[in-house]
Amino acid sequence: MSETKHPKAPWRNFYGRRHGKTLRPAQQEYLEEDLAALSPGPVDWDVNPERTALDVEALFGGRELWLEIGFGGGEHMVHQAATHADVGIIGCEPFINGVAMLLGKIREAEVENIRIHPGDVRDLFDVLPEASVAKAFLLYPDPWPKKRHHRRRFVTPEHLEPLARVQKPGAEFRVATDIPDYVRQTLEQVPQFGFEWTAERAADWREPWDDWYSTRYEQKALREGRVPHYLTFRRM
Template sequence: MNTNHPQRPRRNFYGRVKGKSLKQSQKTYLDEDLATLSPGAVDWDSNPERRPLDLEGLFGGRPVWLEVGFGGGEHLVHQAESNPDIGIIGAEPYINGVAMLLGKIRRAGVSNLAVHPGDARDLFDVLPDQSISRAFLLYPDPWPKKRHHRRRFVTPEHLEPLARVLKPGAIFRVATDIPDYVRQTLEEVPKAGLEWLAERPSDWRAPWDDWISTRYEQKALREGRVPHYLTFRRAG
């Protein structure tokens, strides 16, 4: 993707895009599989006019879910396997995570996934209004220092376009083990027009029925941090 396209908005991105050296098998996944699985309309070179993504052509009319920052892809592939009647898009700028996901897709043999290897904000640019039935934000980068809280996903820069692409009644799930991230989520997400669906402590203490624990959650548990599972619904 050309990050210097003349029409591309200036957006700071603070997270990692590459980590340790990729294995040869992971390089093969990127070379052989990524182009086929990527929704091309997100790329600024192929779509400088920012035409809306053709979700009908991408998923054949199936409802579409979105996972922002899929890490190593465990949850994304789990949902794709469990819901073959759903199309799922994953957005992740960390290329090592993308390579890990591609390997999992090969092994699982799922065909209802699309992968955007970049900033979710670029994907929001081309997703049609009210096109997403469910969205996930699972163990996002916590940016623990107070001066970095504006970098978190749960800010208007990300939540407003997310709300725009969610269908009325769509569900937005957030999982985090950082108490201050919970605080900011509960403050900011309702401002974007999403209602927190919690009536009792078990509604945020217990994982969802279709949850699969990710490596990030396992690390949090080993280190004594408590996961929170927050569920929101887009207003009609």
């Protein structure tokens, strides 16, 4: 998969796809009619070149802020928003087909406590205030299985350092993956940035969280015989 440069921050490489199959007419409608209203604010470099911090208190009326990094098709985030109506959730996803899918789910579920950044989470990290996020999710991230590509994974200093900056002391960071080597790298890297792994028994990483909603990626993993791992960290 080709490497591209960030148009406004050329020191940041971007790996992955931004577009997939041609959108259905309804999905194109969701993007045109709904996406702008669900923006968390001036995140992108072209509208916020000074990287001014978001007013998260105003964004969700003072509700606790959660963050989902790479929401895929959005099913988990919509479930969390419906289950926890007293929080506000920002989701980041550069793959526009996934954004369109999420917008359809938001319409169907009629949840109002979601905002969407359709781009690189590092841009959002730039403008989130320090210690503003109470919970973050990283669910079935791209495994980049080849060893030479492991630096592209989320669980690297380039991502974990700003994540630690924006999470509150005591905040939760959840990681779900079916890739054993991703588990290894996660357990090696995440504690180096001010997080502690909370597991005390095997069930703590073998069984999902009480409010878990199994994603399409997890269902594929289970069909193919791979074992999910559920890792919970606490920001110290």
